[in-house]
Amino acid sequence: MSVDTYPATLHTPEVNPRGEKSGRVPKGPSQRRRTARTLAAKYIVVILTSVIAVFPILYIVSASLNPNGSLAGSSGLFTKFSLENYINLFSNPAQPFAAWFMNTLLIGLVTAAGTVLLGGLAAYAFSRMRFSGRRLGLITILLVQMFPQLLAVVAIFLLMKGIGDIFPALGLNTHIGLIMVYLGGALGVNTYLMYGFFNTVPVSIDEAAKLDGAGHSRIFFTIILRLSAPVLAVVGLLSFIATINEFVIASVLLTAPEKKTLAVGLYQFIAQETSANWPVFAAGAVLAALPVVVLFFVLQKYIVSGLTAGSVK
Structure with a gap:
C-alpha cells in the first residue's frame, strides 16, 4: 500500500489555534x-x-x-x-418590626465579628503553639459541642439573672448579654474549623516573619488572618445565619417588645391559632432573608477563592 492510499483516519493530530499539534486523537x-x-x-x-x-x-x-x-x-x-x-408589617406599634430588624442586624453582625475574632485567636494558639493540655483542649471542644445549647437554657437564664443583679447592662433583657451567650456557644465548633484551616497555612511564613522581628500578634493579625480569609468568611456567615435563626434563647432572655429579634418577634404573628396572620409573617420572612443574601454576595469572592494558594514560592 502506497503512502497516498494509506487511510487518513489513523491518529491525525489536532491543531490548536496557534498552529501547534496537540497529539490528541479527535473524538469519534x-x-x-x-x-x-x-x-x-x-x-x-x-x-x-x-x-x-x-x-x-x-x-x-x-x-x-x-x-x-x-x-x-x-x-x-x-x-x-x-x-x-408589607405595609401592615410596619404599621402596628405593638409589633415594631423595624426595631426587631435593627436588633437582629446589630446582634448578628457583632456576634459574627466576635466569633471570628475569638475563634481565630483560639485556633491560632492550638495551631501554632505547643503547650501542655493542647490535645486535651481540642478533644474537650469536640465533646462540649455534642451537647446542644438548648439543654442549658435554664442554667443560662439563672446565670444571666445573677449577672444582671450585679451588672444590669449584661443581664436579662439586654442585647449585650445575649451576644455574650451566643459567643460562648459558637466558640467551640468554629475554633476547630479554623484550627484545621490554619494548619494548611505553611509554617515557613511564620518563621520568615519571626526572622524580621514579628511577634505572634503581628503574625496573626497581618498574615494569618489575611491568608485565612475564606474560612473567616465562612465562619462569619454561618454565625450570622445561626444568630438570625436562633429562637429559644432569645425568647427567654429578651422580654421587652422593642428589644426582641426577628425570630422571636415574627412568631407573634402566628402564635395564636385563631388570629394567625400568615401573609404578614411571609412578608416578614422575606425581609428577614435579605441580610443573609446580601452578606452572602458580599463574602462570595472570599468563600470561593483560596487566598493561600501561591503564598510560598
Missing part, C-alpha cells in the same frame, strides 16, 4: 454522543435541584404579595399582587 461520533448524554444528565440534575430549591422561595414571596388572610388562598403563585402585607 460514539464518544461525542456519550459526552453529550453525560452532559445532558448533569444539566437535568442541576435543573431539578434548582427547581426544588427555588420553589419554596417563590411560594413564600407569592404569599407575601397576596392580600388574602391565609395561606390557603395563596396556593396559586403570583395570582394577586399587593404590598398590603
Whole structure:
C-alpha cells in the first residue's frame, strides 16, 4: 500500500489555534454522543435541584404579595399582587418590626465579628503553639459541642439573672448579654474549623516573619488572618445565619417588645391559632432573608477563592 492510499483516519493530530499539534486523537461520533448524554444528565440534575430549591422561595414571596388572610388562598403563585402585607408589617406599634430588624442586624453582625475574632485567636494558639493540655483542649471542644445549647437554657437564664443583679447592662433583657451567650456557644465548633484551616497555612511564613522581628500578634493579625480569609468568611456567615435563626434563647432572655429579634418577634404573628396572620409573617420572612443574601454576595469572592494558594514560592 502506497503512502497516498494509506487511510487518513489513523491518529491525525489536532491543531490548536496557534498552529501547534496537540497529539490528541479527535473524538469519534460514539464518544461525542456519550459526552453529550453525560452532559445532558448533569444539566437535568442541576435543573431539578434548582427547581426544588427555588420553589419554596417563590411560594413564600407569592404569599407575601397576596392580600388574602391565609395561606390557603395563596396556593396559586403570583395570582394577586399587593404590598398590603408589607405595609401592615410596619404599621402596628405593638409589633415594631423595624426595631426587631435593627436588633437582629446589630446582634448578628457583632456576634459574627466576635466569633471570628475569638475563634481565630483560639485556633491560632492550638495551631501554632505547643503547650501542655493542647490535645486535651481540642478533644474537650469536640465533646462540649455534642451537647446542644438548648439543654442549658435554664442554667443560662439563672446565670444571666445573677449577672444582671450585679451588672444590669449584661443581664436579662439586654442585647449585650445575649451576644455574650451566643459567643460562648459558637466558640467551640468554629475554633476547630479554623484550627484545621490554619494548619494548611505553611509554617515557613511564620518563621520568615519571626526572622524580621514579628511577634505572634503581628503574625496573626497581618498574615494569618489575611491568608485565612475564606474560612473567616465562612465562619462569619454561618454565625450570622445561626444568630438570625436562633429562637429559644432569645425568647427567654429578651422580654421587652422593642428589644426582641426577628425570630422571636415574627412568631407573634402566628402564635395564636385563631388570629394567625400568615401573609404578614411571609412578608416578614422575606425581609428577614435579605441580610443573609446580601452578606452572602458580599463574602462570595472570599468563600470561593483560596487566598493561600501561591503564598510560598
